[in-house]
Amino acid sequence: MPETVLFYVFAAVAIGASLLVIGQRNPMYSIMLLIASFGALSALYIQLDAPFVAMAQIIVYAGAIMVLFLFVVMLLNAPQEDAAQWDRTHPLRRPGVARFGAMLAALLIVQLVWALVRVSDVGVAVGARGDVAELSSVRSVGRVLFTDYVFAFEATSILILVAMVGAVLLAAREEQR
């Protein structure tokens, strides 16, 4: 079945690229790999009958947010991680703390597996319910967004205004204030 194969391919690309994002020393490569991961995720959104989310993922995430990250990395011109001198003396390196952290990580994995097992319709096919043409149309998304979620939508505009003012204020040089 081609769509099952495509799901596994794109899921593997998303997970593999995200792992490599964590593994890179150079943040430039990390950003490029994260863009690949976002592309694979947007393919998964198309499989979930959400083409508008997939396009927003590419345009907003890969197009805007990642370019912002790239811009900052180029602006700061400090590509390599200067970890060596901190790594040896880092508090997380102490054996007791490291053991506690490993225990917390194991707890997180147990919790995630438990939550996944407890979801009742975990084996149900995703596309079983709902009308595909209705779910994937921008018209129905827009209707719900501007009726049921209109307050959250307006609150989001204030959030963006505050973020814009905050970013300009934080990044401005001290003598310009």
Added chain:
Amino acid sequence: MIPLGHYLVVSAVLFAIGTAGVFLRRNLITILLSIEIMLNAVNLSFVAFGRAQGTVDGQIITFFVMTVAAAEAAVGLAIVIALFRHRESLNPDAFTSLKW
């Protein structure tokens, strides 16, 4: 068709990768990227749950998460620029002025 559980497993793995990145990496830019991975993992499970329920609500929550992610990236990167200007470093261990 693919079962809902497979999407949730992908989402959980991506979230775990993002968490590991936040804790293991010592570079502010990479930590912000790991937070983006975690937000995307949550987006994927929102859309998958919404599709499984047959509603568009999951997609709409995803838009709000994307907006918050954009605001977070803008403010976070502005803070990174301001910190780099003071300390000439992106290592979070270099910023200890507020540590007791």
